[in-house]
Structure formats: structure tokens, C-alpha cells
Amino acid sequence: MKYGSHILVVEDNPADQLLLKEGLSDDTMGLHVDIVEDGEAALHYLNKTGKYAGAPTPDLVLLDLNLPRKDGREVLREIKAHPSLRRIPVVILTSSEAEQDVQMAYDEHASSYFSKSPDLEEFLTVLLEIKKYWLGRVKLPPRRAHRAHEAHP
């Protein structure tokens, strides 16, 4: 895992937020986990608008589907329609096991789809694997690439 990676977690349930923090935080590798509570905030964060003007561009987005204000499905669609944000891998982590949700996620170019397990160990294992794979194993586009469109519109 690269040092100083950024993850954006979009999750409205405080209990899940806490569990995600538990599972993801890793001080030794300097991993930054930012959590936003709804879809609109997620898009502000990614676009660095409003109160998220100084936000970093994350290396990975962990997205819940059932969100207030703006639905996770819509957030996914907007990210993947964006000229540069679409390069950020979006991992769906949701309680929904509905087939149509899984299908929709991949149709909209989500990178992977996980259902939240009621078994704590399994849940933590999934988070560990996501971290290992997306922030360690996989080669991601360079961070400046996300701003490329801003320099040359």
C-alpha cells in the first residue's frame, strides 16, 4: 500500500461510519479516510466546491447506495460521466443484495460491489482486502491526471 493514500467514504449510517473507520484506519501507512454523509456532499468533495474547496482528490471512493439527498446510484453515474473523476475507482459497499443493484453498479462502471456482512470478521476482511488490492496491488492513474481537464479544458 502506498504511503499517504486517500479514501473517500460515502456513508450516512453513523454505526457503519464507525465500523468503516475501525476497519480502514491504518496509521502506519498514513492512510487518510474522509467520510461524507450524503450524495451531494460526496460530489462537492470530489469537485472541490463549497466547504470542500481544499479537499484532496481521493485514490478510491467507497460508496453506499442508499443515501439521503442524492442517491448513491446517481453519485456513481455523475462520477463516471465526469471527464477526469471517472478514472477514480468506485467500490460499492452497501447492504443491498438486490440483483438489479449489482447489475446497475457494473452497468455504471463501478469497480467492484460488496454487500455488508453481518459477520464482523467477514466485514473487516472485506475492508482489508479492498485496501490491499486497490491501494496496494493495483496501479492507479497518477493523481495529477484527475486535474488534467482543469489545465486544458
Place this chain on the structure above:
Amino acid sequence: LHLSDRVSLSYKKSSDGGKIMALSRRTQRNFLELRHSRAVQFGLPLLLSLFATGLFVGLRDFLSPTYFVTYFVPVVICALMGGFWSGALATVLSAVFAVHWIIPPASSFHLGTAEIVQLTAFAVTCLTLSWISARLLDRFQNLQADSTTRDIVDRISDSFVALDSNWRFVYLNPATEKILGRGIREIRGREFWEIFPETVGSELETTMRTAMREQRPATYLGLLPSLGRWLSTSLHPSAAGLTLYSRDVTDERNARARVQSLETERLQILERSEAQARHQAEELTRANAELAQFGYMASHDLKEPLRMVSNYVQLLEKRYLDQLDDRARSYIKFASDGAKRMHELLNAALTFSRLSAEPIEVSPVSMHEVVHEALSNLEIKLNETQPTIHIGSLPVVDANRKLAVLLFQSLFSNALKYHSERSLVLEVDGEESENGHVVCVRDNGIGIEAAHHEKIFEMFKRLHGRERYPGNGIGLALCKKIMERHGGKISLRSVPGLGSTFVCTFPSSLASRMRDKEVGGSAS
């Protein structure tokens, strides 16, 4: 003659035909036959002429010398009986006999000029008499025939009307008079259009005028408003006028209309009840869908908070286990187990409600493959129990593959769970019955008492304590639901202590019947 023949017959048949009438008809018929026989036409003139000659010769001294007057009677009789030519024959024979025996010199055909003139006058008179007599008879017979025809027409119950060429009434039969309420005496000579003014400009008028103009018979069916009756009329035109033969079909029509209205009413009732049934079916379908949707939502939404409970109980256990005493640890374990079981139940309920709510797609599926797939899903449990498995010949069935796998998986895990002390023998066999394809899953397990054969297919029904046989009581309910969704059924044959056989019957369809049965092997 032909006509009168029929008349005579019809009168004999007619129950109210008077005897006298029948008698007079018969006499007339005999007379007519007589007139046309050769004996009358030739024999009668000869006989009567000879008789008249003999009479004159015998009574010559008492009779006037005008001999020929004697012959008028036989000539007239012959003409009346045998027709004009019979009269003419009598005239000739009378003349010959008179010349030979009466006119002097006797027994000779010699004639003087005076005699020739006299004889010619005689012949002319006789021929005239013959002709007049014959005509008179014809006339008489025509009159007879007319009255016969009229008799027939008078007696028929249908309406018969004769009009002349100026549409004036000439004749009405009594049936028409009854319908009309007026006799021919009252309306004779009045125009048809005057009596039935509503027919002017109607289709009947067109039909009548066309029939007359083209001199072609026609038919007409219509309502005569002034009578309020439906009439089926045949029109027979002739140069002299038009005859209308009408049958009153009002009752027929009314009966038919009544039948029709009853039929319509019946159809309406049928349609209404069908609509009602359809409506009820729709209601039921909707209610079922709503219920299934509710079950789906409820279990789905329940899973979310349950996940919180189980996650945090486990986190508590993980983080603080060494700080807790044994009692606290057992509390946490109970909470954690409860949450886990509830999660299983919710999953099962979710599967069940989804199975009820969602439409299933079927295609020809090899039961042989399905059974093997179900067994491979249960590999871990199979390794624990080590059963002997026999798989017989299994059919190809129109089914949903996923659900079929789930079905056999549930039945197999049921058998694996409830095995007895004996080593488990599991048999899967296919057979054909008149109800469809049958797949039997047989085990030599603990069996099920007959009293519970229905109950075990109910949701969350368990016959044993959880400690001995863990489970959620949903497996067999699921099996039943799967079979129902396929339009089939599942039943149980079991002897407690010996084993159970679950019989799954899939309805046969043409597609699956046409495919060859697959032959299975056996595995252990």
C-alpha cells in the same frame, strides 16, 4: 282434373269436411272421368242415334213427320256427356240413319234436293246444339273448379288476398277477414293503398310494384304497423292482378326474439360473472404481490439494523473480551447467536417472499445435472455424513434451474440432517406418471409420522428441538413453494424409523416429453 283430384283427397282427410260435400265431389269426379272415356265419346252417339231412329220408326204414325227433331235429344246428351266431338258424331250418325231408314225410299241412300237442304239444316242445328252444350258444360265445370279453389283458400289459416291490376281488392280469404276485422263486401273494389296507407312508400310497395311490373314472383318479410303483425308474404303476379299469400310470423319472431333476449341476458350474466372473477383474480394477484413485496421489504429493512446489532456485539466481544467475566461473555454469546439465527431466518424469509413475488422463467432442464449441482453445493456436509447415493434415470423437465437446484439442495440437506443411526442411503429416481414427471428423493432416515406429513411443509414448522437438529424450519416450505411455482406439487411418503420419500411432481409439457430421458449413473 288434377286439381280436383287433390281437392277430393284433401277433403277426405279434412276432419271437418262434410260427408255430403265429399259425396258430391266424388260424383263430380266420376262424371268427369266418364266424359273423357272412349266408350262415352264413341259408343254413346251410336247407341243414342240408333235408339232415336228405332223410336221414330216405331212411333212414326204418332209423331210429326219432322223426324229430325227426335235427334236433338241424343245429340245434346252426347255433347254434354262426351263433348262437342261426341255431339258431332251423334249428328253424323243420326243423319246417316235417317237417310237410310226414315227418308223414303226406305233402305236406300237416295236423296232429293229438298231432302239435302233439310238434312243440311238439321246438321247445322245439331252441331250448334253440340257446341252450345259442350260450352255450357265447360263453364259449369270451371265454376265447379273455381269454387273448389276458393274452398281451399277459404280454409287455410294463412292470409290470402287477390288484387286486380289496379291494386283493388278482389278477394280476401276468411283468415284475412279475421285479421283485418273487415269482410270482402266492405272493401271490395277499394285500393290496397287505401286500406293499408302505411305501406305507401314502404319496401312492401316497392316489392309489389316491382313484382307486377316484371311479372315475377317475390317475397317480403316485414311488419304491418296497422295490424301490429309481422308477415312473411309471397307475391304472385299475373296479368289480371296480384295475389298475396301471407303467413303471420309474429309469434315465431316473438319467440325467436325472446330466445335471443334470453341468450343475450345469459351472455351478459356470464360476462358479468367473468368480469367479476377476473376482477377478483386481479385483486388476489395484487394482494399477493403486495404481501410478497411487504415480506421482501420487511426482511430487507430488518436486516440493516440486525447487521448493526451483530457487528457491534462482535466488536464488543473482540475488543473487550479480556476485560469481561464469564457471565458477561456468555451474555454476549447469546446475543451474537440470536442475531446470527435471526439473520438466517430473515434470509430464508427473503428468499421465500422473493420466490412468491417474482415471476419465474422456465426452460428444459436436465434433472440429472440439477441433482449433481445440488450435491456439489453440499460437499462439506456430504463429507461429514458420508452417505451412499444412488441416482437413477431422471427426466428433462421444464423448470427454473436455480430453483430446481435449491429444491434438491433443501431435500438433500433435510435427509443429511435427519439421518438415523444407520449409515445414510440416499436415492434419487425419476418416473413418469399421468400427472407429469416425478422425481423421488428417498432416504433411510428417522422418518416422519403420518400426522405431521402436511405440517412439515409449513413455514417455520419444526418437529424437533434445535439442540438435536439445528435449522430454521424453512427448507421444506421452500420446496413446496418451488413446486407450486412450477405448477407441480410435492408430497411425502414415510414410515417412522424406516425413512422418508419426497415425491416431486412436475407437470409434463410437450417440450420436455419430446426429449429423451437421460440415463443417470450412481455415486457415493
